[in-house]
Amino acid sequence: MAQIIEVRKTELHDARVTTVDSAPLGEHQVRLAVASFGMTANNITYAVFGDMMSYWNFFPAPSGADYGVVPVWGFADVVESRAEGISEGERIYGYLPMANELVVTADRIKPGSFTDVSDHRLKLPSAYNNYVRCAADPSYDEAREDATMLLQPLFFTSFLIDDFLADNDFFGAAQVVATSASSKTGFGTAHMLAKRDGIRVVGLTSGPNVEFVEALGCYDDIYTYDNIDQISGGPTALIDFAGNQNVVMAVHQHFAEDLKHSAVIGGTHWDADRPEPAPMPGAKPEFFFAPTRIEVRAKDWGVAEMQRQLGEAFGEFVPFAEQFLAVEHVAGLENGVDVYLNVLGGNASASVAQIVTP
Ligand SMILES: NC(=O)c1ccc[n+]([C@@H]2O[C@H](COP(=O)([O-])OP(=O)(O)OC[C@H]3O[C@@H](n4cnc5c(N)ncnc54)[C@H](OP(=O)(O)O)[C@@H]3O)[C@@H](O)[C@H]2O)c1
Known part of the structure; x- marks a missing residue:
């Protein structure tokens, strides 16, 4: 069974967990079990601009167009795969729904990444459709997953x-x-x-x-x-x-x-x-x-150089930020609704960062 947090688009405080049957995989599809995701004001902005900036289009809600699923950044594990080259057990990082699973259609499969080319995502900015395959990511560090997401x-x-x-x-x-x-x-x-x-x-x-x-x-x-x-x-x-x-x-x-x-x-x-x-x-x-700026710098510098510079700066930022942020882990999507509502209401402390483990 798949569980997903849906939000009423016209009343963002109306959020609930909905359960649906997990769909069987089609060709080239991969089932990801969401391991954990972060929740900050940025995710609320995705919801506020859900229509205007197409953020609602990444993960259609099971209950139809009146509802939306807020995108989050997090880690997931491949639990089933019909895509050649992607195996069960792989750890993935990228753009996920507030849910316990996501089915993607994998294309442009490289050792370090793949892209979800599901129809509803094709017109959305490519930076959000790319998934990192952690095993081949030189910057991946299991101990740094919290800071990463x-x-x-x-x-x-x-x-x-x-x-x-x-x-x-x-x-x-x-x-x-x-x-x-x-x-x-x-x-x-x-x-x-x-x-x-x-x-x-x-x-x-x-x-x-x-x-x-x-x-x-x-x-x-x-x-x-x-x-x-x-x-x-x-x-x-x-x-x-x-x-x-x-x-x-x-x-x-x-x-x-x-x-x-x-x-x-x-x-x-x-x-x-x-x-x-x-x-x-x-x-x-x-x-x-x-x-948009990523695309400019990717052209100017090349993707590898942009990632090198970003990785270097991020590596230096993490220990700085960790001095000021306490990370709180919250288990279960029902409790995840409370985390979302807390951030939505501006009640989350600036010094506490929250991670939900579905
Ligand atoms: N344009 C882009 O490409 C882009 C990319 C990434 C992020 N962003 C934006 O940057 C912003 C910051 O995101 P973040 O995830 O870094 O935020 P965050 O760490 O969760 O920010 C928390 C702070 O935001 C303010 N705040 C949060 N909710 C509020 C509410 N309901 N009412 C009043 N103040 C509230 C408070 O700051 P103060 O008391 O200091 O106001 C609070 O300490 C977001 O709007 C995000 O969308 C934009």
Whole structure:
């Protein structure tokens, strides 16, 4: 039997575990038993932008189009295979449903990876359809699985944002302001930016997270959302992980023409008020989408060089992040619903990262 957490698309708090019969495998198909997956605000953003960004299309919900399955990053084991070259018992890393199993149609099978070419995934960004075969991944380390599923997809974005800003000479800015400074993607980016000469990194966060952000030590200054008018002026770039339009407006108004770049990255404050869109001073907000930037750098540097640089930076980030994050393991999908609801409600502590083992 397959179990899957489904979420009502129009009411994300309505989540439940649904059980369906496991379908028999077709030719080239592989059954993956999900071993564990991480849950952070990033997964909530997949749900919030489920329709707009097609995130609902990765894993269709058994109960039909009113429901969606939130994608997560995690590890799985091959438990049945009709794909030549892929054997039972293999460990796999990649994009998974909040479920205990996933059937993929494996193609482009290489020693280190394969791609799911199921019809419903063909038009979706390739970065999400690729699965790593751990046995042939030189960077795979069983002891680092928790850090990999919790941090790697987020840090990849942090690495790319830092590289994108540097590649554009920071658009003339001498300071970068990050919202949701306590988020893993946010502080991963700050960790990278802090190594750059001549760039100040300013974190914006909510009151309860100030202490956590201060302890990180990678922000030059930290302000709460109600103190934006106190940030020192000068040419600035905004990297927005919160998606809170009142905060974005306040930053644009504070810096006005000194706001040289405004990157729309995330939506951790997904349930904040949504004011009527209004003209904002400063640079026009521009969407930053990691998979698009991956394609740019894969062309510029080659995939191997991009992975080498990322692996090196990630290897250095993990021990840094582990000092500040406690990992909590939660067993069973019913409890996984609670983990999802906790993160959805913004009740998860910034210093606790959660992993669900279906
Ligand atoms: N564009 C891309 O390609 C891309 C790629 C990866 C990640 N992202 C985005 O980056 C963002 C950060 O993701 P993450 O997984 O790193 O987050 P995370 O570590 O789970 O972030 C937790 C922090 O987010 C804020 N937060 C979370 N839920 C909230 C809620 N309901 N209400 C108010 N604040 C809430 C709080 O920070 P504060 O108190 O500091 O605000 C909290 O400490 C996500 O929106 C994600 O989608 C974008």
